[in-house]
Amino acid sequence: MTQLEQSAAPGAEWWRSAVIYQIYPRSFADASGDGIGDLPGITSRLESLKELGIDAIWLSPFMTSPQKDAGYDVADYRDVDPIFGTLADFDTMLAEAHARGIRVIVDLVPNHSSDQHAWFQAALKAAPGSPERARYVFRDGRGENGELPPNNWESVFGGGMWERITEPDGTPGQWYLHIFDPTQPDFDWTNEEVKEEFRSILRFWLDRGVDGFRVDVAHGMAKEAGLPDYAPVADADSMGGGEENVPYWGQDEVHDIYRDWHQVLAEYDGDRALCGEAWLPTLKKTALWVRPDEMHQTFNFPYLMTPWDAKALGSVIRESLEEFGKVGAPSTWVLSNHDVVRHATRLAFTDDNPQGEGIGPLTPNKPDTAIGLARGRAATTLMLSLPGSSYLYQGEELGLPEAMEIPDEFRQDPTWFRTEGKRYGRDGCRVPLPWEAGAPAFGFNDTGASWLPQPAEWAAYARSTEENDPTSTLALYKQLLRLRREHDLGSGTLVWEDLGADAVAFRRGDIHVAANLGTAPVELPANAKFLVRSQPFTGTALPADTAAWYTAS
Structure with a gap:
């Protein structure tokens, strides 16, 4: 390997x-x-x-x-x-x-899939209660003639979360669930066929080498x-x-x-x-x-x-x-x-x-x-x-x-x-x-x-x-990513430091990190030596809306 x-x-x-x-x-x-x-x-x-x-x-x-x-x-x-x-x-x-x-x-x-997915197109052609429809969340409507959606859920994209279909014989039919757009019908994840299909999809891309x-x-x-x-x-x-x-x-x-x-x-x-x-x-x-x-x-x-x-x-x-x-x-x-x-x-x-x-x-x-x-x-x-x-x-x-x-x-x-x-x-x-x-x-x-x-x-x-x-x-x-890698900052723990109510500050090994989220400068140690600053500044007073990494030994 x-x-x-x-x-x-x-x-x-x-x-x-x-x-x-x-x-x-x-x-x-x-x-x-x-x-x-x-x-x-x-x-x-x-x-x-x-x-x-x-x-x-x-x-x-x-x-x-x-x-x-x-x-x-x-x-x-x-x-x-x-x-x-x-x-x-x-x-x-x-x-x-x-x-x-x-x-x-x-x-x-x-x-969810697209409504153009072969499975959903098959579901539209199939009868209520069929295996094809069981892959998605189809339900009968409420009301005297099923004219009302199965519940009151609202789509993330606005409007209702249900869409009524026309059955193959031309009559008003069941409703299907779509958390998002009507062109994105939700799968029914209680269905074992759905679960097996996605195991196969995972393996298809893993076999190609994705990480x-x-x-x-x-x-x-x-x-x-x-x-x-x-x-x-x-x-x-x-x-x-x-x-x-x-x-x-x-x-x-x-x-x-x-x-x-x-x-x-x-x-x-x-x-x-x-x-x-x-x-x-x-x-x-x-x-x-x-x-x-x-x-x-x-x-x-x-x-x-x-x-x-x-x-x-x-x-x-x-x-x-x-x-x-x-x-x-x-x-x-x-x-x-x-x-x-x-x-x-x-x-x-x-x-x-x-x-x-x-x-x-x-x-x-x-x-x-x-x-x-x-x-x-x-x-x-x-x-x-x-x-x-x-x-x-x-x-x-x-x-x-x-x-x-x-x-x-x-x-x-x-x-x-x-x-x-x-x-x-x-x-x-x-x-x-x-x-x-x-x-x-x-x-x-x-x-x-x-x-x-x-x-x-x-x-x-x-x-x-x-x-x-x-x-x-x-x-x-580029500077942040280089220093992060050189100092292995993605691993380990941090120690919190107190630089006042408007600052977030901590230490990562010998590197101190401070961010000023207030409106007035935050005083850093007089012996601070900066590795990186989010904005240029002089001295050791950290300006508003600025962050820095520094050593202070």
């Missing part, structure tokens, strides 16, 4: 301390020039990721899909959608990544028996992270699925990993997803959603280390992804902005870009010093802000359409990356085509611009 494939000693597996870079394929790099990123585009930019210093990449969905929800509606789990390339392109990309010491995690969407899976909606596959009515909490985030006892989120039965998958991955060499997207109300519940026989990682969404406040941030870090530590798992820190407002914007936002709300042209009190960038750089400087694994979202290494001025006519997110424009959704964090300041589409491709419009001001954030600037966000990320 190569060094990349070798299994680490128990307790030292690669995923415990890795920095993993999320690639949103349609927005990363476009080799074909059609305006949509693709797998050859990713391959062409792998050297840039190696230079950045990450350990692995996670690819958002690239499998065959009608693209009603940007690939999270899968029609064939064993092939690549033509807009992204071919299976041969995937194999090439995987081999090139591994040749550079970069592991590859792929997105898996097991809660693990990020599991979409990992808390949503099991539903409470009887499907009881439920009224969500007002203004709660759409994925259930702030609510207790939601009948379609976080049910106990889902853990049996991951115990089963854990055994499948254990059949393969190289510490293959499962990472869960599980939005849960408490860290204690979140940690249940990474007990020793279940998943290996699960995103720390309570950390991601913490406001820019020292007391709140210190508290969530303490609780995370405690709760994940109880089950012998690392915390998996994250600040941005393809579903939330980019943290270089979000951390300066003063109004409530639940997950999925987004920011657009008519959003009041838009965040200040300069404050957001300063806080975003400081937040990452703090995060990359913490023990455990960290995920980065493409473009954050450039300090990209949320694209807040996308015209309505260019919007793509189903949330925008399902809510009739009341929620902007997630397009603002999905705009294609700027690689070269003076090139067409900023180097995303060589034709200038782009599936979402790129803000003109992004020329200042292009990689070609930042590569030559030692004070750029890109330079900061």
Whole structure:
């Protein structure tokens, strides 16, 4: 086996301390020039990721899909959608990544399929009570003639969570469940045929050499028996992270699925990993997803959603280390992804902005870009010093802000359409990356085509611009990742330090870490010698919205 494939000693597996870079394929790099990123585009930019210093990449969905929800509606789990390339392109990309010491995690969407999946098309043609319909959640409607949905559940994307079909004979028929869009019918995970199908899908990609899976909606596959009515909490985030006892989120039965998958991955060499997207109300519940026989990682969404406040941030870090530590798992820190407002914007936002709300042209009190960038750089400087694994979202290494001025006519997110424009959704964090300041589409491709419009001001954030600037966000990320690796900061423990109510401070071995979340400078030791600073400053007074690593011996 190569060094990349070798299994680490128990307790030292690669995923415990890795920095993993999320690639949103349609927005990363476009080799074909059609305006949509693709797998050859990713391959062409792998050297840039190696230079950045990450350990692995996670690819958002690239499998065959009608693209009603940007690939999270899968029609064939064993092939690549033509807009992204071919299976041969995937194999090439995987081999090139591994040749550079970069592991590859792929997105898996097991809660639902596309309505174009062969199974769902067969279910539409079959009779109520048939084996074909038993793969999905079909139910008779309520009311005298079944004209009312089976319950009152509301879709994450707005509107009801049930869609009524027309039976093959032309009569109004049963209803099927869709937590998300009507084009994304939910599987019935009490069905053994569904379970066996996904074991086979896991093995298909593991046999090709992938290093693990990020599991979409990992808390949503099991539903409470009887499907009881439920009224969500007002203004709660759409994925259930702030609510207790939601009948379609976080049910106990889902853990049996991951115990089963854990055994499948254990059949393969190289510490293959499962990472869960599980939005849960408490860290204690979140940690249940990474007990020793279940998943290996699960995103720390309570950390991601913490406001820019020292007391709140210190508290969530303490609780995370405690709760994940109880089950012998690392915390998996994250600040941005393809579903939330980019943290270089979000951390300066003063109004409530639940997950999925987004920011657009008519959003009041838009965040200040300069404050957001300063806080975003400081937040990452703090995060990359913490023990455990960290995920980065493409473009954050450039300090990209949320694209807040996308015209309505260019919007793509189903949330925008399902809510009739009341929620902007997630397009603002999905705009294609700027690689070269003076090139067409900023180097995303060589034709200038782009599936979402790129803000003109992004020329200042292009990689070609930042590569030559030692004070750029890109330079900061490279420095942080190099020092993190040199000092093995992904492993070990931390010792808390007190620098006042507005600071989060701790020591990692001989390295001190401090972040100032207040408005006044925070005094650091007079003998502080800085390894890295999120913003340039002189002296030893740590400015507001700034973080630093230093020694003080």
